[in-house]
Amino acid sequence: MKRFAAFALAFGLAAVIAVATLAGDSLQWRAQVLALKARGELEFITWPETFRWLLPDSPVYLSNLITGRNPHVALTNTRYVSAADAQRGEQLFRQNCSSCHGGAGEGGNGPPLNVPSRFRSDWALYRTIQQGVPGTSMPPHDMPDPAIWQIITYLATLAPAPEEIVADAGIDIAGAGFDRIRSRDGEMQNWLSYSGGYAGQRFSSLDDIHAGNVRNIALQWVYQSDTTYNKFQTNPLVVDGVMFVTEPQGRVVALDAANGKLLWEFERPIPDREGLVLCCGVANRGVAVLDGRVFVTTIDAHLLALDMRTGRLLWDTTVADYRSGYSITAAPLAINGKVVTGVAGGEMAIRGFVAAFDPANGEPLWRFDTVPEPGAPGSDTWGTAQWEIGGAATWMTGSYDPEHDLIYWGTSHTLHDPDAEIGAHDELFGSSIVALRGTTGELAWHFQATPDDIHGFDAAQIPVLVDMELNGATRQLLFNGNRNGYLYVLDRVTGEFIAGQEFARQSWSDGLDAAGRPQVVPAARPSRNGTLAWPNSVGATNWWPPTFSPATGLLCLPVVDGPSMYYVQDVSYARGKPYVAVVGRQSFNEAASRSVRCLHPADGSLAWEKPLTADAGRSSAITMSGLLSTGGGLLFTADMNDFLALDAGTGAELWRLNTGGRVLASPVSYRANGKQFIAVAAGKALLVFGLPDQP
Numbered sequence: 192m193k194r195f196a197a198f199a200l201a202f203g204l205a206a207v208i209a210v211a212t213l214a215g216d217s218l219q220w221r222a223q224v225l226a227l228k229a230r231g232e233l234e235f236i237t238w239p240e241t242f243r244w245l246l247p248d249s250p251v252y253l254s255n256l257i258t259g260r261n262p263h264v265a266l267t268n269t270r271y272v273s274a275a276d277a278q279r280g281e282q283l284f285r286q287n288c289s290s291c292h293g294g295a296g297e298g299g300n301g302p303p304l305n306v307p308s309r310f311r312s313d314w315a316l317y318r319t320i321q322q323g324v325p326g327t328s329m330p331p332h333d334m335p336d337p338a339i340w341q342i343i344t345y346l347a348t349l350a351p352a353p354e355e356i357v358a359d360a361g362i363d364i365a366g367a368g369f370d371r372i373r374s375r376d377g378e379m380q381n382w383l384s385y386s387g388g389y390a391g392q393r394f395s396s397l398d399d400i401h402a403g404n405v406r407n408i409a410l411q412w413v414y415q416s417d418t419t420y421n422k423f424q425t426n427p428l429v430v431d432g433v434m435f436v437t438e439p440q441g442r443v444v445a446l447d448a449a450n451g452k453l454l455w456e457f458e459r460p461i462p463d464r465e466g467l468v469l470c471c472g473v474a475n476r477g478v479a480v481l482d483g484r485v486f487v488t489t490i491d492a493h494l495l496a497l498d499m500r501t502g503r504l505l506w507d508t509t510v511a512d513y514r515s516g517y518s519i520t521a522a523p524l525a526i527n528g529k530v531v532t533g534v535a536g537g538e539m540a541i542r543g544f545v546a547a548f549d550p551a552n553g554e555p556l557w558r559f560d561t562v563p564e565p566g567a568p569g570s571d572t573w574g575t576a577q578w579e580i581g582g583a584a585t586w587m588t589g590s591y592d593p594e595h596d597l598i599y600w601g602t603s604h605t606l607h608d609p610d611a612e613i614g615a616h617d618e619l620f621g622s623s624i625v626a627l628r629g630t631t632g633e634l635a636w637h638f639q640a641t642p643d644d645i646h647g648f649d650a651a652q653i654p655v656l657v658d659m660e661l662n663g664a665t666r667q668l669l670f671n672g673n674r675n676g677y678l679y680v681l682d683r684v685t686g687e688f689i690a691g692q693e694f695a696r697q698s699w700s701d702g703l704d705a706a707g708r709p710q711v712v713p714a715a716r717p718s719r720n721g722t723l724a725w726p727n728s729v730g731a732t733n734w735w736p737p738t739f740s741p742a743t744g745l746l747c748l749p750v751v752d753g754p755s756m757y758y759v760q761d762v763s764y765a766r767g768k769p770y771v772a773v774v775g776r777q778s779f780n781e782a783a784s785r786s787v788r789c790l791h792p793a794d795g796s797l798a799w800e801k802p803l804t805a806d807a808g809r810s811s812a813i814t815m816s817g818l819l820s821t822g823g824g825l826l827f828t829a830d831m832n833d834f835l836a837l838d839a840g841t842g843a844e845l846w847r848l849n850t851g852g853r854v855l856a857s858p859v860s861y862r863a864n865g866k867q868f869i870a871v872a873a874g875k876a877l878l879v880f881g882l883p884d885q886p
């Protein structure tokens with residue numbers, strides 16, 4: 192009987208779909224769903240379910256499966272969600288479930304259902320109720336659609352939804368508005384933005400922990416992530432005693448910054464893990480905060496806003512289509528009335544951009560495309576018509592100057608005609624720093640560090656903003672320790688190039704001209720047979736953030752010295768597939784070394800260097816941690832698994848601890864309950880250090 196009904200439905204639907212397709216009607220999605228099912232891509236639903244749920248009164252939207260195959264995300268209860276449904280669900284629950292799960296889901300012979308569980312999606316509930324749990328006393332239930340979905344609606348009144356596991360933090364968070372974030376000096380107990388302040392200095396003036404007592408610091412608490420991904424790169428933010436931490440798998444947690452107690456957690460499962468196209472795995476580097484909201488980007492290129500007090504999802508906006516190769520791993524930048532984000536995916540030939548969204552509702556406000564369309568300023572620097580897939584991703588977090596309302600963002604390389612004549616096409620705005628007006632997103636100025644960036648260096652590294660005396664005048668400067676091996680000094684108001692100095696070994700250029708343009712060495716150009724050139728394909732530095740200490744006046748960078756063999760290879764474009772015409776392979780004859788270098792910013796000269804463990808395996812997958820400098824005269828960094836405190840003025844090592852896991856992230860400092868802490872992610876844990884409490 193059921194079978195017959197299914198066939199009858201199939202015929203009916205086929206007719207409907209034929210008509211719809213002919214008419215070009217929106218019902219076309221039904222044909223797409225059936226095609227997916229026929230191709231075996233929807234194995235989690237049966238054919239009868241497929242037919243039933245293609246009808247207009249379906250409890251779930253099968254159309255969601257076209258963009259993502261994860262039923263836990265796509266198939267949510269959409270129809271039987273009214274108060275009346277919840278009431279009916281309660282009756283059904285009492286009749287069928289209470290004997291084991293308790294009168295109001297408090298548990299009995301069966302587990303409690305009135306507590307949050309991140310495994311309990313609508314879809315998981317549907318299948319569990321319908322099929323039972325084999326091998327246990329949880330029986331299958333042969334109930335019609337409305338009944339099961341009504342029970343699910345009732346259960347939702349008992350416990351929060353799995354993607355939104357929230358609890359009231361019960362802590363008074365003042366919310367961190369724009370004025371607090373911008374007045375970094377008055378907020379040193381907090382860490383309110385990715386780089387610790389809009390200027391990108393990653394400096395904390397806290398000095399309870401200093402050169403004289405840092406050897407006494409000890410672990411105070413640990414937050415252990417249960418992520419299965421191996422890149423725990425979070426940069427925690429701290430607002431009034433509450434810490435916000437992101438985890439690679441799409442989770443945000445709020446912790447009591449004094450003791451690590453979990454206040455709330457938010458989980459958004461990755462909707463379509465198999466459908467993601469990533470260069471470098473699943474990672475997330477942290478949140479932004481503004482006016483009582485927490486903003487987080489996702490690996491499938493969404494931007495989300497959560498309520499700072501509860502973790503409740505306020506809105507979810509698609510920034511870009513992950514199926515074209517877009518993803519986001521960087522923390523957003525929250526400024527006055529805007530949340531700004533870039534995108535990753537340059538290896539997939541996406542078109543890079545920086546975009547601003549309304550913090551209130553996620554509506555797009557402006558967008559700056561890093562590859563100009565034909566006719567737009569900069570388009571004449573392109574030789575090919577590939578602007579739609581031109582690259583120039585914006586995969587790190589930018590810095591901001593509130594006084595001039597200028598956002599500074601680094602872009603990654605473009606890479607399209609490796610066989611072209613040297614310097615034939617600069618390809619703006621690849622491997623550049625762009626200065627955008629925060630209010631409108633308009634380009635104020637740009638500086639291209641590596642025109643025609645054929646090695647694929649990029650210029651995404653955090654811009655560091657410093658006001659300082661230079662040749663007798665106080666200048667408002669921007670420093671960029673660039674992956675190509677040069678430290679650039681620019682006037683951050685006009686974009687004027689002031690100076691450029693090598694901070695690592697490089698062989699691809701013979702210095703810079705008066706405008707900062709590199710004199711390219713032809714012999715260092717990538718070739719079909721491979722060309723050895725410095726720096727290597729990881730770069731002289733990379734996403735590991737630098738630090739500037741107003742106390743020492745030094746600018747410090749994580750540095751890699753080593754070469755790659757750069758090979759030109761054939762590529763052809765396919766949407767959402769890697770598109771890389773030059774690859775840097777490791778050179779097995781030349782080792783790479785790692786170090787922290789602190790420079791006098793005025794002339795780029797070296798103040799001190801701390802050599803770190805050489806890259807013994809000579810691998811190209813070189814990793815380092817970011818840097819933090821403090822008012823206690825300290826510089827925190829890491830060496831493989833060891834977390835280190837150095838004397839910020841001399842580089843002398845003062846303290847070292849084996850954390851047991853690779854330190855890939857950047858340390859931050861804050862004060863909670865009157866005590867200074869240093870936090871850093873290592874392995875899959877967030878470790879928090881402080882001085883022992885006095886007995």
Ligand code: HEC
Binds near residue numbers: 289303308311332342
């Ligand atoms: C005869 C006892 C019994 C009845 C009746 C019963 N359950 Fe269960 N249920 C269990 C047991 C036992 C488990 C735990 C199974 C296991 O060990 O995994 C369970 C597991 C579950 C789970 C998964 C646990 C979780 O945390 O998500 C859900 C959901 C659930 N039941 C819902 C229901 C609903 C809804 C009904 C009524 C339609 C129902 N059960 C009826 C015994 C029962």
